Amino acid sequence: MATKTHERHKVIVVGAGFGGLDVVNNLSGKFVDVTIIDRRNHHLFQPLLYQVAGASLAPSEIAWPIRHLFRKRQEVNTLMAEVVGVDKKAKQVIIDSGERLSYDTLVLATGATHAYFGRDEWEPFAPGLKTLEDATKIRERILTSFEEAERTCDLVQQEALKTFVIIGGGPTGVELAGTIAELARDTLARDFRNMEPSKSRVVLIEAAPRLLSVFPEKLSEYTRKALEKLGVEVITGMPVTECSGEGVVYDGKQIKANTIVWAAGVKASPAAQWLGVEADRAGRVIVDQHLNITDHLDIFVIGDTAAATMEDGKLVPGIAPAAKQEGKYVAKLIMKRLKGKEDNPPFKYSHQGNLATIGHSLAVVDFGWIRLKGLFAWWIWKLVHIYFLIGTRNRLSVALSWVWNHSIGYRGSRIVMKTSSDRARKQHEDDK
Amino acid sequence: MATKTHERHKVIVVGAGFGGLDVVNNLSGKFVDVTIIDRRNHHLFQPLLYQVAGASLAPSEIAWPIRHLFRKRQEVNTLMAEVVGVDKKAKQVIIDSGERLSYDTLVLATGATHAYFGRDEWEPFAPGLKTLEDATKIRERILTSFEEAERTCDLVQQEALKTFVIIGGGPTGVELAGTIAELARDTLARDFRNMEPSKSRVVLIEAAPRLLSVFPEKLSEYTRKALEKLGVEVITGMPVTECSGEGVVYDGKQIKANTIVWAAGVKASPAAQWLGVEADRAGRVIVDQHLNITDHLDIFVIGDTAAATMEDGKLVPGIAPAAKQEGKYVAKLIMKRLKGKEDNPPFKYSHQGNLATIGHSLAVVDFGWIRLKGLFAWWIWKLVHIYFLIGTRNRLSVALSWVWNHSIGYRGSRIVMKTSSDRARKQHEDDK
Numbered sequence: 001m002a003t004k005t006h007e008r009h010k011v012i013v014v015g016a017g018f019g020g021l022d023v024v025n026n027l028s029g030k031f032v033d034v035t036i037i038d039r040r041n042h043h044l045f046q047p048l049l050y051q052v053a054g055a056s057l058a059p060s061e062i063a064w065p066i067r068h069l070f071r072k073r074q075e076v077n078t079l080m081a082e083v084v085g086v087d088k089k090a091k092q093v094i095i096d097s098g099e100r101l102s103y104d105t106l107v108l109a110t111g112a113t114h115a116y117f118g119r120d121e122w123e124p125f126a127p128g129l130k131t132l133e134d135a136t137k138i139r140e141r142i143l144t145s146f147e148e149a150e151r152t153c154d155l156v157q158q159e160a161l162k163t164f165v166i167i168g169g170g171p172t173g174v175e176l177a178g179t180i181a182e183l184a185r186d187t188l189a190r191d192f193r194n195m196e197p198s199k200s201r202v203v204l205i206e207a208a209p210r211l212l213s214v215f216p217e218k219l220s221e222y223t224r225k226a227l228e229k230l231g232v233e234v235i236t237g238m239p240v241t242e243c244s245g246e247g248v249v250y251d252g253k254q255i256k257a258n259t260i261v262w263a264a265g266v267k268a269s270p271a272a273q274w275l276g277v278e279a280d281r282a283g284r285v286i287v288d289q290h291l292n293i294t295d296h297l298d299i300f301v302i303g304d305t306a307a308a309t310m311e312d313g314k315l316v317p318g319i320a321p322a323a324k325q326e327g328k329y330v331a332k333l334i335m336k337r338l339k340g341k342e343d344n345p346p347f348k349y350s351h352q353g354n355l356a357t358i359g360h361s362l363a364v365v366d367f368g369w370i371r372l373k374g375l376f377a378w379w380i381w382k383l384v385h386i387y388f389l390i391g392t393r394n395r396l397s398v399a400l401s402w403v404w405n406h407s408i409g410y411r412g413s414r415i416v417m418k419t420s421s422d423r424a425r426k427q428h429e430d431d432k
Numbered sequence: 433m434a435t436k437t438h439e440r441h442k443v444i445v446v447g448a449g450f451g452g453l454d455v456v457n458n459l460s461g462k463f464v465d466v467t468i469i470d471r472r473n474h475h476l477f478q479p480l481l482y483q484v485a486g487a488s489l490a491p492s493e494i495a496w497p498i499r500h501l502f503r504k505r506q507e508v509n510t511l512m513a514e515v516v517g518v519d520k521k522a523k524q525v526i527i528d529s530g531e532r533l534s535y536d537t538l539v540l541a542t543g544a545t546h547a548y549f550g551r552d553e554w555e556p557f558a559p560g561l562k563t564l565e566d567a568t569k570i571r572e573r574i575l576t577s578f579e580e581a582e583r584t585c586d587l588v589q590q591e592a593l594k595t596f597v598i599i600g601g602g603p604t605g606v607e608l609a610g611t612i613a614e615l616a617r618d619t620l621a622r623d624f625r626n627m628e629p630s631k632s633r634v635v636l637i638e639a640a641p642r643l644l645s646v647f648p649e650k651l652s653e654y655t656r657k658a659l660e661k662l663g664v665e666v667i668t669g670m671p672v673t674e675c676s677g678e679g680v681v682y683d684g685k686q687i688k689a690n691t692i693v694w695a696a697g698v699k700a701s702p703a704a705q706w707l708g709v710e711a712d713r714a715g716r717v718i719v720d721q722h723l724n725i726t727d728h729l730d731i732f733v734i735g736d737t738a739a740a741t742m743e744d745g746k747l748v749p750g751i752a753p754a755a756k757q758e759g760k761y762v763a764k765l766i767m768k769r770l771k772g773k774e775d776n777p778p779f780k781y782s783h784q785g786n787l788a789t790i791g792h793s794l795a796v797v798d799f800g801w802i803r804l805k806g807l808f809a810w811w812i813w814k815l816v817h818i819y820f821l822i823g824t825r826n827r828l829s830v831a832l833s834w835v836w837n838h839s840i841g842y843r844g845s846r847i848v849m850k851t852s853s854d855r856a857r858k859q860h861e862d863d864k
Contacts, residue, residue, distance in 0.1 A: 041576075042848070058491070077625050412825060420513050
């Protein structure tokens, strides 16, 4: 890959998540033309997605139009399209319309989606949380469950409507359980007349022996207790064995629930199939220490869709900071290789820590050299998240929403767009 | 309707728009139990809905959960349900589940919806703007039209994708045309590479001889010129004769357009059918001077779904202030009658004025005693709208959005939730 002086080097980046964005941010416009392709028009700040599901934040507060982010860089093209394949030989990306786009270097940063471990039929009953559409659907399901619980006179049905099961005790599951518990106990407490939202059941089920398995055991234990104080029932060491419109089954016991959310597992996007290369069990593309695929210096895979190995043999974790580091590394490497530098150092992941919040005033933080929990950890969590949002406007807007949420318990985004009959019709169709 | 001391008087209000809300706001809790029924969970500030369609505001900035608004009033019940009928004899409201709710007094404030004057088949091609769902759908169509225009190499198709037709030159049509023109010329100006959004065509077609027919002729003329300065083509005195996926036809001429918005006409909700009473041509229930229907002191109809006549024989206009005045009047009248007062003065509408904005820094205002146009009128328009929003949070949030929008041309809500393939699939299904 020598420098061509007569023609600019074409880089195609697929996926505008944390990884893809940081590739483009770190590519200088002098030598390259960049096309960033995403099937959506926006970059999404996924770490706060659960707050959209919990009606605390509006979708637009955590999303930015991709092409707006790069409006000042004439050499960057943004394309809203779905990639369906890669022709490695012709060096082309194939998009949904059948068109082919040529690249000199390709970076795949297409992320991950929910995995139901072979039980895909569970998806309609237990939607996962990866996109704004997912989040608004879950928000709608939670809010209308309360509305329907208020309407019904059937106490058994009301019980199911007021029961919320979250499957998976990682950060997303913990955060969702906390926010739903607080929604029921604080935000909605005075809003109903025929039923008490504060008597809702929020159940968090984790198959592994403890919550937040990437955290030290002490913080897992703290998290469990903090959630239980919020009124969440925490069940660990128990896989869910059945999932339906009726609720869930674990350990032979049934929990009747109208709302189930899946936060248990993810699988990589189909990048491995597009490339026709080896993938690990979770579908991630195996990459070398430069984040290239075997025999292809012109193809990089980064973020949640890549299986990159650290020096200690462990995998780079599937979190935003890792994707960002990989993005930056790949951009610099492309520039170095363009300048003819061949002997480049491998990617080195620097772990900055793990964070998770529990409800609206507690968190756990593990920086490795220091571990924090409680209110102080929660302040760190808030500051880190505000800091990583893009642009002053969204920072102000999210801060404003949080102030209202915390001081007077008002959640600014308690909207159900559909009418009650729309939902009834939908239910009827689902039943058929 | 004499006072019952032993039992509280049951008032059912159907519809939580401006009218319905002000009925509940003005009913004192001492004598009455109130149930407010709406098929949606939120009250919507419709005058700013066009800004959601234009990606300037987020849906939650102009919507409030109804039950949250009345959380402190124990005597107010909120029910998210769709009314399907009224049994006047049994004094019951019938909802979609088949349940019947008894009332002593019923207030119908169910608003209006789009009317296609017998051409209902136009609706899928030219959606109207009445709900948050409508607004987000129109926003999605506008934003993806630009995305698809950027993708296509077919110049004829690109032209159609960049053409936006608004049918109807009332305030909504004028405001929509202005906001779309500015979106194309300012907000998106630098964001694309393969096409120039500023060369979009925005066409406003009105069948009547002039825009804003409720305003004085001079302000209509001013509005036309101001819109033309923004780059809007204004066509008046020409009804649209055809409307399809291809575009519109008027006066034998075709305009190829991918996005058409209907702002031409409304019809009342089916309240007249529920009641089995006389309606006018637009489906509005004819009410007497106390806003009751004939022979039924226990049934009121207000707002856009009522045809109330003023002293001069003209109809009370279908605008928010009128609905609010009617709501307040009815609440007070119910209280008076409960106290045994029989000889009550008729409803008297006090017209405060008409307002409409043209783009982001001009407006026309007609207070009757004074008429204003331009920047000063626009400031009045802004202040009035901020004032009528509910709650400090939404006022701050909308003000923040406007500051960003005006100072740096950033529209905070440029989100398309669906992927490019979702849209392609949808298109494919529509074509079949």
